[in-house]
Amino acid sequence: MSPIRIGIIGMGGFAAWHHNTIARLEERGQARLICTCDPQAGSFTLEQQNWRFAERGVAVFGDYKAMLAACHRDLDLLVVPTPINLHAEMHRAGVELGIPVYLEKPPTLDYLELEEMITRDRQARRASLVGFNFIIEKPRLALKQRILGGEFGATQGASLMALWPRPADYFRRNNWAGRLMMDGRVVLDSCMGNALAHFVHNMLFWLGGPEQFSWGEIAGVRAELYRAHAIEGADTFFVEATTAAGATLRLALSHACAGQSQHAETVQCEKAEIRYIVGQQAEIRWRDGRIERLPLEPFDGLHDNHLDYHRYLRGEQSRPATTLADSRPFVVLNDLAHVSSGRIAPFPAALLTGLRDEKEQKDYFNVAGMQRAVEAFITQGAWPGPAGWGRDTGARATPADLPRFHDTVRAMLAAR
Numbered sequence: 001m002s003p004i005r006i007g008i009i010g011m012g013g014f015a016a017w018h019h020n021t022i023a024r025l026e027e028r029g030q031a032r033l034i035c036t037c038d039p040q041a042g043s044f045t046l047e048q049q050n051w052r053f054a055e056r057g058v059a060v061f062g063d064y065k066a067m068l069a070a071c072h073r074d075l076d077l078l079v080v081p082t083p084i085n086l087h088a089e090m091h092r093a094g095v096e097l098g099i100p101v102y103l104e105k106p107p108t109l110d111y112l113e114l115e116e117m118i119t120r121d122r123q124a125r126r127a128s129l130v131g132f133n134f135i136i137e138k139p140r141l142a143l144k145q146r147i148l149g150g151e152f153g154a155t156q157g158a159s160l161m162a163l164w165p166r167p168a169d170y171f172r173r174n175n176w177a178g179r180l181m182m183d184g185r186v187v188l189d190s191c192m193g194n195a196l197a198h199f200v201h202n203m204l205f206w207l208g209g210p211e212q213f214s215w216g217e218i219a220g221v222r223a224e225l226y227r228a229h230a231i232e233g234a235d236t237f238f239v240e241a242t243t244a245a246g247a248t249l250r251l252a253l254s255h256a257c258a259g260q261s262q263h264a265e266t267v268q269c270e271k272a273e274i275r276y277i278v279g280q281q282a283e284i285r286w287r288d289g290r291i292e293r294l295p296l297e298p299f300d301g302l303h304d305n306h307l308d309y310h311r312y313l314r315g316e317q318s319r320p321a322t323t324l325a326d327s328r329p330f331v332v333l334n335d336l337a338h339v340s341s342g343r344i345a346p347f348p349a350a351l352l353t354g355l356r357d358e359k360e361q362k363d364y365f366n367v368a369g370m371q372r373a374v375e376a377f378i379t380q381g382a383w384p385g386p387a388g389w390g391r392d393t394g395a396r397a398t399p400a401d402l403p404r405f406h407d408t409v410r411a412m413l414a415a416r
């Protein structure tokens with residue numbers, strides 16, 4: 001088996017994780033890094049030594065176009081783990097040169113740009129992979145199979161709570177964090193669009209059918225978006241969506257919190273409730289009282305997703321875990337959450353406390369009553385806005401409202 005020959009765009013941020021992973025695969029003869037680039041290549045000299053680029057014969061460039069012009073004939077795969085607003089042009093460059101693309105999630109957060117990318121990808125020899133981490137987890141795939149097999153009865157709804165504290169300097173780590181737009185184009189970076197996007201995509205995966213690799217189609221969305229941090233976008237999302245199949249999905253997501261990170265995916269079926277906590281365990285709580293526990297094995301998302309995509313590139317399996325078209329429900333849901341919410345409301349000042357973590361030397365926000373609000377929303381559909389967070393819930397937005405998306409984002413920016 002000859003190694004998959006790879007080019008990686010970028011060296012810092014999450015691109016560094018791809019470098020670490022490919023270096024491991026290269027040691028085992030499964031991959032070979034041909035080239036990489038970064039406009040800041042000079043500031044990664046230590047990393048380049050650690051990754052032993054000189055010994056491995058890796059060509060280093062300052063610009064991705066120069067890299068592709070020089071190396072495209074030698075590449076089986078182009079990895080794109082760069083700022084979200086650069087994904088479309090870099091994906092396009094790969095496809096036009098006939099190189100399959102491992103594109104980091106989210107592919108884009110603009111539904112129109114996604115449609116262009118889907119059209120372009122159809123012309124490619126091999127479909128691009130969108131790197132949502134968790135779709136290929138074996139217990140997840142097995143549970144989806146059981147849901148589709150009808151063992152738990154009809155799927156009625158699902159919910160996701162994900163409270164992942166992020167300090168103020170998280171939003172200063174690069175020039176696009178927390179931005180709604182840059183250079184007149186949509187960025188829309190947020191907890192829903194970026195760090196928690198994996199989980200939201202997982203929820204749509206639970207609600208998809210009848211095939212294994214299927215995602216629920218969005219019919220309508222209501223939302224309340226908030227911000228605590230000094231950013232353009234939202235750091236807290238309360239979202240309720242209905243799917244075309246009639247299931248209700250509730251999401252309560254925030255970076256405006258302190259303490260331990262928490263997340264839980266729950267699927268409500270006629271005969272059982274499935275609770276899946278990435279990195280911990282899955283549980284099936286049968287309505288007749290039985291509880292089935294499924295321990296989750298340690299899972300190296302990036303390593304396993306690379307190998308999974310490589311198998312597809314070698315012709316050993318029929319499709320990548322998530323294609324650009326599979327990402328459509330996620331992008332539509334995210335865009336309609338903005339359309340429905342209409343504005344990003346500041347939290348009432350009386351509820352907001354700044355917290356200094358002296359050990360980490362970092363500053364967090366905490367919103368009084370966040371945990372209670374999340375539980376009331378997830379379990380009863382009680383919206384926090386009218387109940388004390390000082391805003392109305394957005395009106396229902398449907399895919400027919402997507403043409404209002406760009407104006408909504410511009411209005412959110414103007415109101416900032």
Ligand SMILES: NC(=O)c1ccc[n+]([C@@H]2O[C@H](COP(=O)([O-])OP(=O)(O)OC[C@H]3O[C@@H](n4cnc5c(N)ncnc54)[C@H](O)[C@@H]3O)[C@@H](O)[C@H]2O)c1
Pocket residue numbers: 009010011012013014015037038039040063064081082083084086104105106131133174175194195
């Ligand atoms: N799968 C995951 O678990 C996971 C985790 C974190 C981030 N991500 C995703 O990875 C992507 C990158 O996020 P990040 O926070 O690392 O971003 P980042 O801003 O840190 O950028 C990553 C790299 O891209 C480089 N870069 C920027 N402009 C470039 C250009 N014009 N040409 C070449 N390289 C360029 C940067 O210098 C940096 O090295 C995003 O899509 C993000 O959502 C995925």
